[in-house]
Amino acid sequence: MVFATKAFWVFLPTVLVLYHVARGRTHKYRILLVASWFFYAWLSPQYLWVILLCTTIDYVAGIKIEDAATDRGRRRWLALSVAANLGLLVAFKYTAFAYDNAVSLARLCGADVRDRVWDVLLPLGISFHTFQGISYTIDVYRGHVRAVRGAIDYALFVAFFPQLAAGPVVRAVEFLPQMATPPAVTARQAADGLHFVLLGLFKKLFVADHLDALVVAPVFADPAAFGPADHRWACLAWAAQIYCDFSGYSDIAVGLAKWFGFELPRNFNLPYLATSVPDFWRRWHLSLSTWLRDYLYFPLGGSRGGALATYRNLMVVFVACGLWHGATWPWLVYGLWNGVLMCLHRAWDHGLAGVPWAAAVRATWAWRLLAWAATLWLTTAGLVLVRMTSWESGAVLARSWCGLDLYAAAGSVPVWVPALVALVALGHVIGGLRGRVELPSAARAVAYVGIVVLLVALGPAAGRPFIYFVF
Template sequence: MLFPTLTFGIFFLIVFSVSWSMRWIPETRKWFLVGASYLFYGWWDWRFTVLLFGTTLFNYLGGLALGRTQGGATRKVIVAVTVGVDLSVLAFFKYYDFFLTSLDTALTTLGLHRDLPFMEVILPIGISFFTFQGISYVVDVYRGHVHAEHSLIDVMLFKSFFPQLVAGPIVRAADFMPQIHEPPRLTRDHVAIGVVLVLSGLFKKMVIANYLATDLVDPIFFDPTAVGALDLLVGIYGYAVQIYCDFSGYSDIAIGVAALLGYRFLPNFDQPYRAASLQDFWRRWHISLSTWLRDYLYIPLGGNRHGEVARYRNLFLTMFLGGLWHGAAWTFIFWGSFHGAMLGVEQWARKKLHEFAPVHEDEPGIFARLGDFAWHVVGVFMTFHLVCFAWIFFRSDSFSTAANYLSGFFDWSTDNSYTTPFLVGLVALALLFQFTPRNLGRELAVSIRALPFPAFGLLLGVGLLVIWAIAPEGVAPFIYFQF
């Protein structure tokens, strides 16, 4: 069930109306929301609801066992087994074919070909997201950040809540559980921010991302050798905008829908293309994943506690595994490894620069400020283009396609078929919005919060009609559904 469809619109109207009619009976409301979430997830293939319930039950039992166990060694075994099962399920569904295909290629190259147990494994939508949520719950119970939940329905709602189930954001138990323990309330702030986020998310996805995908990015990446260098340049800028609008659009809708049901999610994007360093980029891009990788992978690996070399190693391993999380393909692994390597280079260069030219806080003169601004502009420009370079491998279906894309930049003689004023303007407009005030959406929500409740419905309805009218035909799935 896709967000920008009539089917989801009818589904959400029913869920919204019924759930708020149950606000005086919170436990029944939880059961209803869990049932609606399982219906939402099972719309693609009902069999995967069994997988969702099974992993949820296992995480619930793991949390209970941790809550009732005092011994440190036993608790470590419990969390290791629970997390190990979660990762094994994820590895089987997501990486079984990839690992066997890679092994088969390696054995054939070495002249050691063997018959391997290949099978067609269907990837359940959203398995990476709800697996990471389950792991974070168990680990946080182990660390004492949250209490083990005694109610199975609470854990089921936490893992299956439909707005964020299939493509995030990755919600932490410490943020969500306290909200479901309180009586549900729908405030004007909830409604205002919900309406603004749903409309902005639909516009990003249905208009900007879909136009760029169908008219620019998809045809260029289908055969990079058939287009000119200008098309390739605009194409990768277009993909940078497309994937941002596609994924942040989904996050906006998810956060907005959750707000309309009375729950608050943390932001998942913060104008990432205005970042002046890769470190800053990862503080702004897919925040729920980057903070998850930091808290549950980078810090347990040692973080920056064991010297400079260990810090660079941990950065690289974290981003390498982050690339593998995105998909079972060597191009994703290269993408993650590139970011990991460049984060290490960036930190090393910053350290050497500070050693060579220490910053003096007592020199805030006009020339110093101009110099800082110039360095910031250079940093934004370089960071954006490093990110775009890595996006080429992320989007390409093979290294061959990526190589053809890069080599095409040396051929300015081929005609450019896809660079039109409309598409260039769309890319430029989307990038310009990266530099608007950071709280623009919240300010818009504040400006409409005094409207009567029927006016919110009218505003949402008119906004939907306008977006539908100007969007291209068809409904493309969200990019991050495949992860």
């Protein structure tokens, strides 16, 4: 029962009605909690115990940390919480990866080891809710938030269904204060919720799924059957697809939360307008990048320990970022790739600091345009790593992406692919104007109806699963 299924659109109105009809904080939150657990159980029934276990451990740990008389006691409970969350995450997500690599290593050493015949099914949203739990107990430890005394409140913070499966990674400090009294839904929230839900569905079902069917899936499956121009379009389309898929989910989550009166943090800020790799990571999956900054980069020392320590910390953070996404070598290399780019950018920045002409050049439009193009090229190259089906096919695609045969025949790319990629670019431009240009209600309503018509009539027959559901 994901957002783009009929079952969800029966579930949602039912929960909304029950929630808004219920009186009193306790009833409302109970309804929302039961609905969230039902949502989880629908998608991942065998693993309901995982989220219940995480919730229980972190809830108890939070209280114990706050009540502990000594710092040692507080540290002990914090360690328990972090170890439990990371332990579950590692057990479910990295066991198979570790086993496979151990097998390969053993074979290199001449041992006769059989391939893995088992697999580990990942519990729904485990990467997200374990990070939420860790951030909560750390924040309690640091004194940034008070421990939650109500079990229902804490369980709802972890399991709130709009963001349960694929984030954003909501922090206690962002969510818990909103729970003090059941937030009333304002007219503005109702309208904004509609905006975000429709926009998210459009991004996911119309843009991402169509790009996948039209070019990404066929070209990535067999790059040898296509030419360099097709490869380039496929890479670009993949960058557009993964953005629309993930930000589409985030938008729907934000919109749904508004219909319950809650505000979730935005997860994307027009990432393909970034003019540097650090800028890209300040715009892409914000809830994860800020989480890694606050709970990993800063504790490691951040940039306070000299250049080498900073580079080391950046690499650790980005390798963790890559592995958080997936326990595979391509994701690990993706993390390394971004870590190296971040380090190079930092070195470049430091090298140019104080050079009088550099600041002037970097302020020009021409430089910004060049920086934007270079950033797009580099980040898309990184994304190819995580979509390729094998290293060989990745190499074929990478050659084309880096190639200079710009005038190669367009091959078999349908005309709709450039149109959809252009639509994503247009979305970024319009997004950049938000706040400066406010559309009148009637125009917005017309646009929403247009989206509904496009989704119903021209959307894919069957929606594909959200990419980030497997993380």
